[in-house]
Amino acid sequence: MKKPLLNLINMNKYFGTSHILKDISLDIMDGEFLTLLGPSGCGKTTILRCIAGLENIDSGDILLNGNSIKDLPPNKRNVNTVFQNYALFPHLNIFDNVAYGPRIKKSMTEDQIKKRVAEVLELVQMTGYEKRMTNQLSGGQRQRIAIARALINEPDILLLDEPLGALDLKLRKYMQTELAGLQKQTKTTFVYVTHDQEEALNMSDRIVVLNKGVIQQVGSPRDIYKNPNNLFVADFIGDRNIKKVKVLEIHDEYSKIKLGNSIINIRNTNNMQRSIQSGEIAILAVHTDKMRITCNNTPNSLSGEIVSVHYAGSQIRTRVNVGGEKITVIEYQNNDCDYEIGDMVHVSWEESGAILLPMEDDFDEIVKSEFHT
């Protein structure tokens, strides 16, 4: 099947005394769309810049097609970058911008360059813009030119640093589809950096979740979304209620846990649950939109009091006080019954929406009270 194209091996990077990348090891497969996802300052852009050669690594190695490239300058590495601000050359027109790579490397004749520029401009749907200057283009158009300027070099890997960050929401959604399509069409390996989980989940073959310079989880979007393997990923991806619970009993199929004063069963869905012992404190993470509020008691539900109800367009965001623990529920359709603030209701969830994770030392730091109390 697919073979690794790029290997990052125990990569470490310091800026001054701060340790930016901590033992990053990652195999990037030929032809995949890989996304580095994490909050700002997690080191995702630094990884990209290390691959591009714009930063040197302090230890570890980077292998491209099996050969170490860590000591090569950026111009000797067959990877190209689409920069966050596009970095189009303002003194050159679109044609000269796109032709910059082949002309510098003298890899093609002027006739071949003409042909190739036409091809890549067609690929990014910018045919006819050759004579324009960069300041005559919109943000979305500059973005396309930046991609064309990189792709004309037929890089082994295309590195994209939050390329959609500067675009408005509508254009961003459209460009997501475009980019994913372009990747499939050119069969180029894309390494994409973003802090936007929706972008990552939409486009990627695989996602690498990063926090504080450490890889948290690597997996398919579905995997990352459904089976986070630690607290950070559970909190960062999707919108979850995250609560400390006490594990009472562990069975093969399900575990019995205590949240506040309520006792509830949760289906064992995640590998990590095996490391949880009965009697321990653990973390319950439930997708807010996999929950339901009912007025009549249903099996395996928690009873609580409605604290607040917010109508936010298509979704209804309700806060319920369950034995002292406040839980957020997001519903997309009319409630099963009418309720008002102060009413007693029952909260339940789809089995696939909840997971149990082992307790972590930095629980309070990760689960910031403003979002989860």
Place this chain on the structure above:
Amino acid sequence: MKKFKQNAPAIPILVWFGLLVGIPLIFVLVLSFLSRDSLGNIVVEFTLDNYKRIFDPIYLKVFFNSFLLATLTALITLLIGYPVAYFTAKLETKKKALAILLIILPFWISSLLRTYGWIILLGNRGLINNILLNLHIIDKPLGMMYKFGTILTGTAYMLIPFMIIAIYNSVDKLDKSLLEASYDLGAGKWKTFFSITLPLTIPGIAGGFTLVFIPALGLYFISDLLGGGKNIFLGNLINSMVTKGRNRPLAAAFSVGMIVMVLIVLFIYNRITRNNKERLL
């Protein structure tokens, strides 16, 4: 009325310029078309003779000399100033501030004094000759004073900070990601410099060129002190026309001629920067 309110803050400076620049300029212009009597008094009598004398070969040579001095000064300061400005802009913030301070430090000392400094350095009994003589490297003083090259050195020294600061500003605000994009696309350091940095700093070069060229055209004390009066430039000529020749109308006509040269340079500067602004915005 609305427009008036908007422009109101500009009025003091417009009055300032009008009184102290505009009126004297008009005075010079009017004067240049008048005559004088044998005592040097101005006679209100229209004439073009003053302008005709500009085309006297002797005076044309002075114009040419001044133009040559100003152009060479600008070129020399560009060649020396560009690397200085480039590497200054690449320094880390603290060192950068120190470097800029050192570049503008000489401005705190009278330029006349600094010119005398060159005499102390280059004169026949000057520092360099003394050292070389005492070391027996030479047996008679090198004649370094009173040459075109001496004046050129002095003028370039006097004006180089303008060139450095102008280029520094345009290198400093150059978007670093453009250089990274260039490396990323396969260009080495030199190719990136010539394909990206140099073209994008042309406005700074043009600015520096203008800032050096214009004063170099008019500086007269440097050529007086370092040139010993052997080389005549426009500034000296106009100065002596007023003080020794008592011919203010002629001096006015030559001043107008000099202003025209400056305007030509400013026009070229405008063309270069306007083209660049359109693209860079």
